[in-house]
Amino acid sequence: xxxxxxxxxxxxxMRDMLRMALNAAGMLVHQAEDGVHGLExxxxxxxDCIITDLNMPRxxxxxxxxxxxxxxxxQLLPILILTTESDAERKAKARSVGATGxxxxxxxxxxxxxxxxxxAS
Amino acid sequence: MDQMASIRQTFFQExxxxxxxxxxxxxxxxxxxxxxxxxxxxxRAVHSIKGGAGAFKLSELVEFAHAFETVLDEIRSGKLxxxxxxxxxxxxxxxxxxxxxATCRDGASINPxxxxxxxxxxxxxxxxxxxxxxDENWDDIDFTPMTIDIGTPVDADPGQSFQIxxxxxxxxxxxxxxxxxxxxxxxxxxxxxxxCEFSDLPPLAELKVDEALLGFNIxxxxxxxxxxxxxxxxxxxxxxxxxIEEPGxxxxxxxxxxxxxxxxxxxxxxxxxxxxxxxxxIAAKAEAAAAEPVVLTAIExxxxxxxxxxxxxxxxxxxxxxxxxxxxxxxxxxxxxxxxINQAILAQSVGQVITSGASxxxxxxxELERLTRDIQxxxxxxxxxxxxxxxxxxxxxxxxxxxxxGKIVRLRTEGETTEVDKTVIESLADPxxxxxxxxxxxxxxxxxxxxxxxxxxxxxxxxxxAHQSGRVVITVADDGGGIxxxxxxxxxRRKGLVPSGAQLSETEIDNLLFLPGFSTAAEVSSISGRGxxxxxxxxxxxxxxxxxxxxxxxxxxxxxxxxxxLTLAVLDGVVVSVADDVxxxxxxxxxETLQPEVNNILPLGQGHSALRIREWIVPLIDVGxxxxxxxxxxxxxxxVAILVDTEDRSRCALLVDRIDDQRQVVIKxxxxxxxxxxxxxxxxxxxxxxxxxxxDVETITEGNQKSFxxxxxxxxxxx
Numbered sequence: 001x002x003x004x005x006x007x008x009x010x011x012x013x014m015r016d017m018l019r020m021a022l023n024a025a026g027m028l029v030h031q032a033e034d035g036v037h038g039l040e041x042x043x044x045x046x047x048d049c050i051i052t053d054l055n056m057p058r059x060x061x062x063x064x065x066x067x068x069x070x071x072x073x074x075q076l077l078p079i080l081i082l083t084t085e086s087d088a089e090r091k092a093k094a095r096s097v098g099a100t101g102x103x104x105x106x107x108x109x110x111x112x113x114x115x116x117x118x119x120a121s
Numbered sequence: 122m123d124q125m126a127s128i129r130q131t132f133f134q135e136x137x138x139x140x141x142x143x144x145x146x147x148x149x150x151x152x153x154x155x156x157x158x159x160x161x162x163x164x165r166a167v168h169s170i171k172g173g174a175g176a177f178k179l180s181e182l183v184e185f186a187h188a189f190e191t192v193l194d195e196i197r198s199g200k201l202x203x204x205x206x207x208x209x210x211x212x213x214x215x216x217x218x219x220x221x222x223a224t225c226r227d228g229a230s231i232n233p234x235x236x237x238x239x240x241x242x243x244x245x246x247x248x249x250x251x252x253x254x255x256d257e258n259w260d261d262i263d264f265t266p267m268t269i270d271i272g273t274p275v276d277a278d279p280g281q282s283f284q285i286x287x288x289x290x291x292x293x294x295x296x297x298x299x300x301x302x303x304x305x306x307x308x309x310x311x312x313x314x315x316x317c318e319f320s321d322l323p324p325l326a327e328l329k330v331d332e333a334l335l336g337f338n339i340x341x342x343x344x345x346x347x348x349x350x351x352x353x354x355x356x357x358x359x360x361x362x363x364x365i366e367e368p369g370x371x372x373x374x375x376x377x378x379x380x381x382x383x384x385x386x387x388x389x390x391x392x393x394x395x396x397x398x399x400x401x402x403i404a405a406k407a408e409a410a411a412a413e414p415v416v417l418t419a420i421e422x423x424x425x426x427x428x429x430x431x432x433x434x435x436x437x438x439x440x441x442x443x444x445x446x447x448x449x450x451x452x453x454x455x456x457x458x459x460x461x462i463n464q465a466i467l468a469q470s471v472g473q474v475i476t477s478g479a480s481x482x483x484x485x486x487x488e489l490e491r492l493t494r495d496i497q498x499x500x501x502x503x504x505x506x507x508x509x510x511x512x513x514x515x516x517x518x519x520x521x522x523x524x525x526x527g528k529i530v531r532l533r534t535e536g537e538t539t540e541v542d543k544t545v546i547e548s549l550a551d552p553x554x555x556x557x558x559x560x561x562x563x564x565x566x567x568x569x570x571x572x573x574x575x576x577x578x579x580x581x582x583x584x585x586x587a588h589q590s591g592r593v594v595i596t597v598a599d600d601g602g603g604i605x606x607x608x609x610x611x612x613x614r615r616k617g618l619v620p621s622g623a624q625l626s627e628t629e630i631d632n633l634l635f636l637p638g639f640s641t642a643a644e645v646s647s648i649s650g651r652g653x654x655x656x657x658x659x660x661x662x663x664x665x666x667x668x669x670x671x672x673x674x675x676x677x678x679x680x681x682x683x684x685x686x687l688t689l690a691v692l693d694g695v696v697v698s699v700a701d702d703v704x705x706x707x708x709x710x711x712x713e714t715l716q717p718e719v720n721n722i723l724p725l726g727q728g729h730s731a732l733r734i735r736e737w738i739v740p741l742i743d744v745g746x747x748x749x750x751x752x753x754x755x756x757x758x759x760x761v762a763i764l765v766d767t768e769d770r771s772r773c774a775l776l777v778d779r780i781d782d783q784r785q786v787v788i789k790x791x792x793x794x795x796x797x798x799x800x801x802x803x804x805x806x807x808x809x810x811x812x813x814x815x816x817d818v819e820t821i822t823e824g825n826q827k828s829f830x831x832x833x834x835x836x837x838x839x840x
Binding site: 121 | 124132164167172178296297298301302303306355
C-alpha cells in the first residue's frame with residue numbers, strides 16, 4: 001500500500017519539489033500552505049507522515065506540530081520538519097513540541113524518500 | 122525534465138512575490154515598524170528564496186541570501202538593532218537580491234564580484250557570527266561524515282559488524298519515532314540479530330503502558346558502513362540511548378536470543394509484548410485521556426487564528442486568488458468586446474425593423490445591453506491591478522538616485538491599492554521611473570541648499586494614485602525648490618524654442634519642460650539624463666490616452682499630475698461624420714461642441730483659420746482636410762466645431778460635418794497591421810458593423826501647429 005504524506009509549506013516551489021519526489025516514489029501527497037491550512041487538510045485526510053516547514057505565515061511549524069499532537073489519532077504520527085537551519089536550537093524546539101525528525105533543505109530525493117520510509121510504515 | 126522546468130518557473134514567480142513582500146516589509150521597517158511580525162515576514166521572504174535557490178543549486182543566490190538572512194535573523198532575535206544604517210543596508214541588499222534573482226532567471230552567470238562588497242557589508246553587520254557564516258556549510262549534515270571518509274577500508278569489508286545498543290525513550294516514541302521501524306531500517310542494511318533487554322520492566326501491576334522500558338541489543342552485519350547505521354538513529358540519537366560499537370568481529374548469537382533475518386521475524390511474538398502493541402497502547406491511552414473536545418479546540422483554535430488574521434493581507438490573498446494566464450484574460454476581453462459590438466449591431470438593426478408594439482423585444486434588448494455592460498465591466502476588472510507593484514519599484518529608484526546625488530530622500534506613497542488595467546501599469550513603469558529620477562535629481566535641492574532654505578535635510582518625494590471621475594490620477598510631487606522659471610525661460614530662448622519677445626504665463630513656462638530638446642540641467646546628468654527628456658515622458662503618457670500636467674510653487678516644490686484611462690480596451694467617444702466617413706473623437710479630449718458663426722471665423726491665410734470662442738481664439742482644424750478625406754475645405758458655417766483640449770493645455774477646434782452619437786467603443790489596435798498612421802489612434806467597429814477610426818487628437822492638432830510654427834522656428838535659428 002502506498003504511503004500518504006501531507007506536506008505543509010508556504011513555498012509553492014518547495015511543495016512542488018516535495019510532491020515530485022514523493023510521487024516518484026509512489027507516495028500520495030496532500031498539500032497545505034501553512035499550519036492553519038494544514039490542520040484543515042488533516043481533517044479530510046489521514047496521512048502516514050507529515051512533512052512541515054517551520055517558518056510560515058499564520059501558524060508556523062512549531063504551532064502546527066503542537067496542534068497535531070493534540071489530536072488523539074495523530075499523537076504518534078511521524079512528523080518531519082523541513083528546514084534549512086542547521087542550528088540545533090530549532091531542531092530541539094521542534095522536537096520538544098513533538099517533531100519526529102527533520103529533512104534538510106535542499107534535499108536529495110533519495111534521502112527524502114529514505115527518511116520518510118524510515119519513520120512511516 | 123519538464124516537471125523540473127515548471128517548478129523552476131514557479132520558483133521564479135514566487136521569487137517575484139517574495140521580493141515584493143521583502144521590499145514592502147523593509148519599507149515598513151524603514152518607517153519605524155520593527156514589530157516581530159514585520160521582521161518575520163522579511164526574514165521569511167529571504168529564507169524562502171534561499172530555500173528554492175538551494176534546490177536549484179543556484180549557489181551565488183544561496184550565498185547572498187544566506188548572509189542577508191543571517192542579519193535578519195540577528196534582528197529577529199534582538200541581537201542586532203535595526204538602525205537606520207542597517208535598514209539602508211537591508212534595502213540595498215534587497216535590490217541586490219532582486220538583481221541576482223533576475224540574473225539566475227535569465228540563465229546568465231553571476232559575477233561574484235558584483236555582490237561581493239554588499240556581501241561583506243552584510244557579514245560585517247552580522248559581526249559576531251560573521252566567521253561562522255563564512256565556513257558554515259548550510260547544506261547541513263547533522264553528523265560528521267568525516268568518520269567514514271577516513272575509515273574507507275570499512276566499506277571494502279563486506280562483512281563489517283556492529284554491536285548496537287538502543288534504548289528508546291518515552292519522549293522519542295511519543296514524538297512518532299516507532300522503535301520497530303528503526304529496527305526494520307537496520308534490517309535493511311544487512312543481517313541483524315536482535316535481543317531484547319527487559320531488565321527495566323517492573324512487575325505487571327506497576328507497568329505503565331506509555332513508558333518506554335525496553336532496550337535492544339543488536340548485532341548488525343552490513344556492507345554499508347557506520348554512516349548508514351547512524352542514519353537509522355538520526356532522529357533519536359540525542360533523545361535515546363544509542364551506542365554503536367565497531368568490533369570488527371563477526372558476532373556470535375547467544376543462546377536464547379531472537380535471530381531476526383526477515384521482517385516476519387520481527388513481528389514474531391516472543392515472550393515479550395510485540396512492539397506495535399506498545400505504540401497502540403500509548404495511542405489508546407492518549408485517546409482515552411484526550412476526549413473529543415480537545416480535537417475541536419485544536420482545529421477551531423486554528424480557525425479562530427485564521428479569522429483573526431484575515432486582515433493580514435498576505436495571508437488572505439494567498440488563498441483568495443487564482444493564477445490565470447494573461448492570454449486567456451485577453452482572449453476573454455476580446456470576446457467580450459465582440460459581444461458588445463454585436464449587441465450594438467443587434468440593437469440597431471432590431472430598432473430599425475421594430476418601431477412600435479414590440480415592448481418585449483425592446484425590454485429584452487435593454488436587459489441584454491445592461492448585462493453586456495456588466496460583463497464587460499467585470500471582465501475589465503480582472504485585468505485591473507493595484508498600482509502597488511509599480512510604486513514599490515520606485516522605492517529602489519529613489520534610493521539609487523539619492524545615493525548617487527548624495528541627497529537624503531524619503532519616498533512616500535499613497536493610494537497603492539488603486540486599481541488600473543495591467544497594460545496601463547506596465548506602460549507606466551518607464552515614464553514614472555523617469556519622473557521619479559527627475560524629482561530626486563532635479564526637483565529636490567541638495568542637502569545644504571535645503572538647510573539653507575530652512576527645510577529639513579530629508580527631501581520627500583510623494584507618489585500617489587487615486588480614481589477620479591473614471592480615470593486614474595497619479596501624482597509625483599517633490600518638496601524641492603520648485604521650477605526656476607527664469608532659468609527655464611532663458612534656456613528655452615537660447616535653444617530657440619520660444620521667440621525672444623514672447624510673453625509667457627507661468628503655466629506656459631512650466632510647460633516648456635515638455636518641449637522636445639529641452640533640458641534644464643546645465644550638463645546632462647547620468648541619472649536623469651540618459652537622453653530622455655520630459656517630452657518622451659509626455660509622449661508615452663499620451664500613447665496611453667493619458668495627460669500630464671505640471672504645477673510648481675517656488676520654494677515648496679513641483680507636482681506632476683498624470684491622468685490616465687482605467688483601461689486601454691474601451692473608450693467613451695463622440696461619433697462624428699467627416700466626408701462620408703465616420704470617426705470617433707475620444708470624449709476625454711472634448712471640452713465642448715458648438716456651431717461656428719461666420720463672424721467668429723478668422724482666416725489666417727495659407728488655408729488656415731482660427732475660431733473665436735468667447736474670449737479665446739483657437740486654431741480651427743478641418744479634420745477632413747487634415748486627414749486627406751476631402752480636397753476642398755468644408756464650409757465652417759455648415760459644420761460643427763469640437764473644442765478639444767490638448768496636452769500642453771492649448772486648445773483647438775476640430776471641424777467635422779456633424780455629430781452622430783456618443784458611445785463607448787471597443788478599441789482595436791491597427792498599428793500592428795498598418796503601422797502608425799498620423800491622426801489615427803486606433804479603430805473600432807460600430808453598431809452597424811462599420812469600421813470607424815478613432816482620432817488621435819494630439820497628432821492632428823500638432824500637425825496643424827507644426828505647419829504654423831515651422832517658419833517661426835527656422836527664423837529663430839532652429840535647434
